[in-house]
Amino acid sequence: MEVLNASDAKREFGELLLKAQSAPVGINKNGKPVAVMVSAxxxxxxxxxxxxxxxxxxxxxxxxxxxxxxxxxxxxxxxxxxxx
Incomplete structure (x- = not known):
């Protein structure tokens, strides 16, 4: 699973949406996992x-x-x- 830090996820939100359509994408904040984006x-x-x-x-x-x-x-x- 690809993991992004929160600031990269915010900056690249459109790309994050596209990536989540094919596989879950983890989001870390301050080096700790806080969320996983998945497709609907x-x-x-x-x-x-x-x-x-x-x-x-x-x-x-x-x-x-x-x-x-x-x-x-x-x-x-x-x-x-x-x-x-």
Whole structure:
């Protein structure tokens, strides 16, 4: 992944937009990574992956509820206290 410092990214923003269409471009400020620019298509794909992962976790939680694999808050707190 190509990485630019923030001032270069600002100065070459048009070029940065073109580069981001083909591959992610990292942006550093004061030598530290602060952002990554990606194409709109890649962003949409990332969002879809996140939504799919969240749906899997929600479905697993709902299945736990159906099977009775739940604990009330007091039991959870008591188990945590016992660990300490």
């Amino acid at each position: 298509k890649e962003y949409e794909q990332l969002q879809a992956l996140q939504e799919a992962a969240l749906k899997v976790e929600i479905d697993a939680g709902l299945e736990d509820i159906k099977q009775g694999n739940i604990s009330d808050g007091h039991n959870v707190i008591n188990r945590l206290r016992q660990r300490l």
